[in-house]
Amino acid sequence: DTAVSQTPKYLVTQMGNDKSIKCEQNLGHDTMYWYKQDSKKFLKIMFSYNNKELIINETVPNRFSPKSPDKAHLNLHINSLELGDSAVYFCASSFGRQPYYEQYFGPGTRLTVT
């Protein structure tokens, strides 16, 4: 029944490591997003993909690389993790490539970099 799922839910790792977060949606949506929510609860868009095509790429360090193998999946790979990367990362999906469609959010992945 899960609409947008993310794995893992919690991720604790050391500085310098490389990690990936996976996202899958079974809603038939063709647009998927990655958001970062920092310790102050500020939610900021990072990337958006429409039918496997990158359409939004905000000012994010190039250590972050999204990959969309198909329109139901959008994974986030992070290289050389830094302390400042600690945050909750949310995946979302919607119909259409414009953000005025309702977005369905995953439960989030809490990343802690030590």
Added chain:
Amino acid sequence: SQELEQSPQSLIVQEGKNLTINCTSSKTLYGLYWYKQKYGEGLIFLMMLQKGGEEKSHEKITAKLDEKKQQSSLHITASQPSHAGIYLCGAVHWDGAGSYQLTFGKGTKLSVIP
């Protein structure tokens, strides 16, 4: 300055009291979303407003869009502990370059005391 300002940042109310949360945009709004987030969980869609003067309700939560003021207010009547959480507004703006952008406010943390 932020494109989207939410106020107040936090709110503590007695159960049964009414409350209002405001969201003001510095840019022309195409649409405005209200989401609710419970601690450790993803965002739950409440409603989306697009037309000036539009008002929508979801159970005891009502939101209205004042297009002239570029502002939306979310009103909760007879608050209950189940209303506790973080309320986020998300604004859809036209970026002038052919696409819409969705940005979120910093959220309002609502606590309801039984």
